[in-house]
Amino acid sequence: MSFIRRYPFMSFFLIAFGWSWLNDYVGYYLVDQKPGLFSLTLTRTWGPLIAVLIVINAQGQSIQSWWKRVTYYRVAMKWYVAALALPFVLGETRSLIHWSAGAELQFQGYSPLLVVLNFVVVLFLGGALEELGWRDYVQRYVQNTYSVILVAIGVGVVWTLWHAPLFYLYDLPSYTANQFIPYLVTVVGLSLIFTWVYNGSGGVVLLPMLAHATANLPSFTTTSGNVSEAVTSIASILHPTSFVVVGLILLVIQNRFRPRTFT
Numbered sequence: 001m002s003f004i005r006r007y008p009f010m011s012f013f014l015i016a017f018g019w020s021w022l023n024d025y026v027g028y029y030l031v032d033q034k035p036g037l038f039s040l041t042l043t044r045t046w047g048p049l050i051a052v053l054i055v056i057n058a059q060g061q062s063i064q065s066w067w068k069r070v071t072y073y074r075v076a077m078k079w080y081v082a083a084l085a086l087p088f089v090l091g092e093t094r095s096l097i098h099w100s101a102g103a104e105l106q107f108q109g110y111s112p113l114l115v116v117l118n119f120v121v122v123l124f125l126g127g128a129l130e131e132l133g134w135r136d137y138v139q140r141y142v143q144n145t146y147s148v149i150l151v152a153i154g155v156g157v158v159w160t161l162w163h164a165p166l167f168y169l170y171d172l173p174s175y176t177a178n179q180f181i182p183y184l185v186t187v188v189g190l191s192l193i194f195t196w197v198y199n200g201s202g203g204v205v206l207l208p209m210l211a212h213a214t215a216n217l218p219s220f221t222t223t224s225g226n227v228s229e230a231v232t233s234i235a236s237i238l239h240p241t242s243f244v245v246v247g248l249i250l251l252v253i254q255n256r257f258r259p260r261t262f263t
């Protein structure tokens with residue numbers, strides 16, 4: 001405990017990465033080496049939340065006041081709309097580029113019930129909980145001293161690295177070695193966007209949580225018909241890049257070049 005009190009920030013990373021990576025290794029070696037099973041359960045996503053709870057408890061901070069802060073939700077409706085709409089629209093960039101080049105746009109036709117279930121599970125039990133660590137601890141703490149934009153980029157890089165075992169342990173379609181750079185760019189972009197809603201709403205972590213749960217939904221559209229290889233390549237570059245460009249523009253408009261402290 002005294003180590004955690006002395007080095008809270010380092011402890012946060014050790015616990016967050018430790019929990020999630022241990023989860024991945026235990027899953028791979030002891031449970032199932034096939035993709036989509038243990039690696040995809042919710043438990044790996046709990047690392048950052050467990051880390052933040054251990055660290056604030058060791059520091060003698062009240063968990064009750066932390067809970068009160070992270071469950072605060074009274075902010076202008078525009079932040080809710082932005083948090084839900086932005087990742088949703090950007091997630092369709094690839095299809096929209098193919099469509100603008102002549103392909104036919106089609107809806108995936110997911111069952112609305114399954115989409116809502118997916119969203120709710122990620123929001124309350126899965127990936128969105130990471131925001132209690134990445135955004136409401138790391139971003140909040142480091143942006144006291146450094147530029148909000150630079151910190152958001154740094155958090156995006158760390159958040160990507162935290163996913164590393166998924167790339168080399170498992171054979172998952174979204175986590176293949178040749179997808180690492182596009183994944184990094186997308187996650188840095190998401191970090192910028194989540195930081196924008198977090199700071200814009202005055203540090204209400206529910207907003208990046210909602211944005212995270214939306215970002216984790218699958219794309220709702222696909223395209224059919226031939227598009228040239230050039231269009232496919234351009235779309236695969238522009239899709240991840242669009243998150244970064246939009247995130248940067250929003251944070252520049254918000255003038256987040258400097259540090260920002262929440263009281």
Ligand SMILES: O=P(O)(O)OC[C@H](O)CO
Pocket residue numbers: 045126127128130187190215216
């Ligand atoms: O942090 P995760 O595991 O919810 O994954 C984030 C996605 O890859 C980006 O939406």
